[in-house]
Amino acid sequence: MTVELGHFALILALAVAAWQFAVPLVGAHNGYTSWMEQGRTAALIQLLLIAFSFAALTNAYVASDFSVLNVAENSHSAKPLLYKISGVWGNHEGSMLLWVLILALFGATVALFGNHLPATLRARVLGVQGAIGLAFLLFIVFASNPFLRLVPPPIQGQGLNPILQDPALAFHPPFLYGGYVGLSVSFAFAVAALLEGKVDGAWARWVRPWTLLSWALLTIGIAMGSWWAYYELGWGGFWFWDPVENASFMPWLVATALLHSAIVVEKRGALKIWTILLAILAFSLSLVGTFLVRSGILTSVHAFAVDPQRGLFILLILATFIGGSLSLFAWRAPSLKVGGLFAPISREGGLVLNNILLCTACAAVFIGTLYPLALETLTGDKISVGAPYFNLTFGPIILPLLLLMPMGPLLTWKRADAYAVMQRLWWAALIAIAMTLLVLVFTQRGPWLAPVGIAIGCWAIFGGLKDWMQKAGVGKVSLNTAWARFRGLPRAAHGAVLAHAGLGFVVIGVILLSVWKQELITVMKPGDTKSLAGYDITFLNEEPLKGANYDGVSGVFRVMQQNSEVATVKSEKRSFRPSNMPTTEVGLVQGFFGDVYIVMGDAMQDGRSVRISYNPLASWIWLGASIMFLGGLLSLTDRRLRIGVPAPPRPAPPAMALAKPAE
Amino acid sequence: MTRKQTRLTIILVSLALVAAAAGLILYAIRDTIVFFFTPSEVTEKHIAPGTRIRLGGLVEKGSLLKTNGTEVSFTVTDGSGIMKVRYNGQLPDLFREGQGVVAEGAQGTDGVFVADTVLAKHDENYMPKDVADKLKEKGVWQEGKGAGP
Known part of the structure; x- marks a missing residue:
């Protein structure tokens, strides 16, 4: 029953999308205020309908209702709850429903918090959003409907692709x-x-x-x-x-x-x-x-x-x-x-x-x-x-x-002096060059890309640091004043520094992992030990494996460095029910300076095929990306950008440019 | 600087950058692309040994051989031609005899294809599209059942 209600809500949402598309746009064109206002109502109703519809589908997944074709094809009752829920968007139809749900969420955000937008602009933005919603809802209802029933319902579902069952x-x-x-919101603003x-x-x-x-x-x-x-x-x-x-x-x-x-x-x-x-x-x-x-x-x-x-x-x-x-x-x-x-x-x-x-x-x-x-x-x-x-x-x-990149934030508006910017950045450049030389000294041989990658990454990271110090006035004013200034910087400024420095970490991680990676493919029996990049890896034993919806075998490996144990990890070969699809789980020892990555393969003539690799600075890639993400979020909370906080009516834009010369 | 001069500078710089990038792209496209062939096409089209290609087809049943070390060998067939492949490394989880496979590498002078990458299909119901298309052309493919014997 809920499934039918969800289906019905989806069809209603389609009609509401048509309303949200046509009425505000016509209203904005002809200057009908009440028509324009309807865009907001429609956007809110739209969100409620699609959210209900999405909840109905999720409910069918959690309850393992295999009379729904989509659930039967992509879920299984023995699957852990997390993957029952993520299974909702782990397939084509459900993922499209998630797509329009997010679209409706953003549309409703514009409708709720867009008080300070000019009425015609708001109406047009919502109208364009309505048009996008309409197109995708048509697609879902007519070509990828997740609510179709299956008669007779099977006793068990076919399960989600095992490699997608991952947090x-x-x-x-x-x-x-x-x-x-x-x-799509930026797009709607552009079209409006x-x-x-x-x-x-x-x-x-x-x-x-x-x-x-x-x-x-x-x-x-x-x-x-x-x-x-x-x-x-x-x-x-x-x-x-x-x-x-x-x-x-x-x-x-x-x-x-x-x-x-x-x-x-x-x-x-x-x-x-x-x-x-x-x-x-x-x-x-x-x-x-x-x-x-x-x-x-x-x-x-x-x-x-x-x-x-x-x-x-x-x-x-x-x-x-x-x-x-x-x-x-x-x-x-x-x-x-x-x-x-x-x-x-x-x-x-x-x-x-x-x-x-x-x-x-x-x-x-x-x-x-x-x-x-x-x-x-x-x-x-x-x-x-x-x-x-x-x-x-x-x-x-x-x-x-x-x-x-590091030079950009130090340039002034309208006309800048590149020489002066370089003067301010000289020590960031110096650190980058020093690091490069260090790398060259300690790794006599090796790809030329490694020192280049380190130089670029350090240049970005320390250039960002310099941007921070510059804005706080370190060196020009007392440390206390600088700290106060630093705290007074707009969050968008911190965000920019973090995003640029984060990219520096990503660059170092990406380049060094690519060129310094060491790999060993070998055959090991329990008890064998192999060495790679200063680590001794011992294959201890094989154990049978039993999970909620899979069986298999796991290989236990002990990783030692200079005779002290770093970690004991398992690399698994799983076979998932009901498809019998095999997957491999990596035995991973993560470290700040590098990861030991162990994959147990097939049984060979005398032992197991084992691939061991040492991935230097791998975690920097995701560390850097997380820093960039945080920078973006921090920027988003900037007073001037914060969505939903009533802003005083803005006069002409030049006034803004004057208000924050420090940026 | 007037508006016109600024615009001209921007346009000239963009054009120079775009032209350099276009040259790079054309050069890279010519030099780095890898063609996809089935075993019989390798013979028909006289692909010279040493040319890097993607070889696709079905893994012949009973052809998988594990040697002493980590090296494996198997035969790829498209129904009319066969080619022996040697690979030093771990086969993907979904590698099976009788199933579709794509191997990237080059044919050695001894006629054995030396692969450095072996790809198998991603899930049970899926066959690499390139392989499926070629097998359909060769008539080995049976709709609904996947590949024939």
């Missing part, structure tokens, strides 16, 4: 979708601004928190996915340049660019048209990502549904929104007023360069991701574009960005 992966989709869908014909600093102040939120969620979502790939897939890598990974990375790159260009619109009133275009592109890439992952055009663990009808439907949504918004852009953008002047070497100039590099990097990823699809369609040749392509293109494009 990090349980929360990876909600975060990633939060990011994808958050960009085009309809309004007006973009000003106040507009940018609204777009920034949404972009920031999306960016932070995408950052942590991608990091979780990569963490999962690292320890669950057991291949020892953390990023494979797989098309589905790229699908989430491309919106991230453009969202990063948007985040930076919106600052210029807010502070200086320049780059308006470009920022609008970026907002459109960022969400378009989210849609492209959804299409690539959900259409089944790519085969991977993400491609739940291989149904051409669905692919076509998503392609249609894609064409409508991307084509529609870009046409509107071409039509209306020339009428927008252009803003402030600036010299090429200035904060604005730096941010423009940041944007160009990020977008070029995104283009390189885009081409590498879609080229195989295009080539196969045109010539029938099947090719794969792998890591070598991306290392060769993405690396050199992003390198200048990383080198220039």
Whole structure:
């Protein structure tokens, strides 16, 4: 019964979405105040309906109601509760429902807290959100309905793909979708601004928190996915340049660019048209990502549904929104007023360069991701574009960005002195060079990329530190005053430092793990000991394994360093019920300076195949990403950006630029 | 600087960067892509030994051989051609005889394909799309049942 109610609520939500789409937009066009206000009511009702619908589906999962086709196909009664719940979005239909739930949540947030938005702008934003909701609800109800019944119901469900039964992966989709869908708000603001014909600093102040939120969620979502790939897939890598990974990375790159260009619109009133275009592109890439992952055009663990009808439907949504918004852009953008002047070497100039590099990097990823699809369609040749392509293109494009990053925040608006900036940063550069020399001295041989990676990472981290000290006035005023100033800095300033320094950690982790990794593939019998990177790894014994929904065998390994035990870990080979699908669990000893990573393989002629690797600084990747995420969140709580706190009515944007010269 | 000059600078810098990136992308695309073939195509198209390719097909039943060390060998077939593959490393969890597989590497001068990466399907119901398509072309694929004998 609840399932039918949930289904009914979903269909009602579809009707409400049509209402939320049409009424406020027509109202804003003709100046009907009451029509415009209906957008808010519709957005709130929308959230209630979809939330109910989602709760109904979750209930069916928790209760293991196998009369629901979706539950029968993707759940199993013996599954732990966490994975029953995460199973709701561990399949195509449920994940689309999560998508619209997050969309409705964000729409309702705009409706509830958008008191200070001009009425027409708010109505138009909600209208555009309604249109997106309408398209996806149509898709769910007609092509991916999770509420279809199954007659007769089976006694047991087919279970969730075992490699998805993992805590990090349980929360990876909600975060990633939060990011994808958050960009729909920036998109809605961009389209609404085009309809309004007006973009000003106040507009940018609204777009920034949404972009920031999306960016932070995408950052942590991608990091979780990569963490999962690292320890669950057991291949020892953390990023494979797989098309589905790229699908989430491309919106991230453009969202990063948007985040930076919106600052210029807010502070200086320049780059308006470009920022609008970026907002459109960022969400378009989210849609492209959804299409690539959900259409089944790519085969991977993400491609739940291989149904051409669905692919076509998503392609249609894609064409409508991307084509529609870009046409509107071409039509209306020339009428927008252009803003402030600036010299090429200035904060604005730096941010423009940041944007160009990020977008070029995104283009390189885009081409590498879609080229195989295009080539196969045109010539029938099947090719794969792998890591070598991306290392060769993405690396050199992003390198200048990383080198220039610490300088950006120290540039002044309008016109800056690059020489003066370098003077302030000299000691950060010195530390970076010193670290590089240290590495060269202690590792006589080795890839040249290692010292370069360390140099870039230190440059970013210490450059961030310098930015902090600069703003607090360390060295110019007494320490007490500096501390007081430091505490008085806007949170957005702390956020920026953390995000930039976090990226420094990620860069060091990524590069050193890639070039300094040591690996040993061997055959071991219980009692055997092997040495790698200063660790002695002993295969103690094999034990039978029994879990809630799997059986298997686990190999126990003792890891010693200089005759003292570091840890005893297990690497498991599991076989899941009911599918008999095998999975491998990695035996992982994590450390700040490196991980010991043990994978027990098949039985060979004389023992077990065992792969041991030492992954230096692996944890820095996720540490850095978490710092970036925290930086994003901290920025989001900045007084000036905080969503929902009544802000005094803002006059012209230039006043804002004067208020915070320290930034 | 006037607005015009600023704009011109930005446009010129962007163009230079985009041109450099485009050159890089074209170069990388030509040099790093890996073509996908089945065993019989390797023979038909006279793929020279040493060329890095992805070899796809079914693992022939009874062909998996484990040697003394960590090296394994198996035969990949597409129904009409076969090719022996040697691989030093751990096979993926879902590697099975009679199932689809993709091996990346190059053919040695002795005719044995030396793989450095072996990929198997991600779950029970799924066959690498490239393999499935090629097998359909060869007529080895039976809809609904997956691959034939």
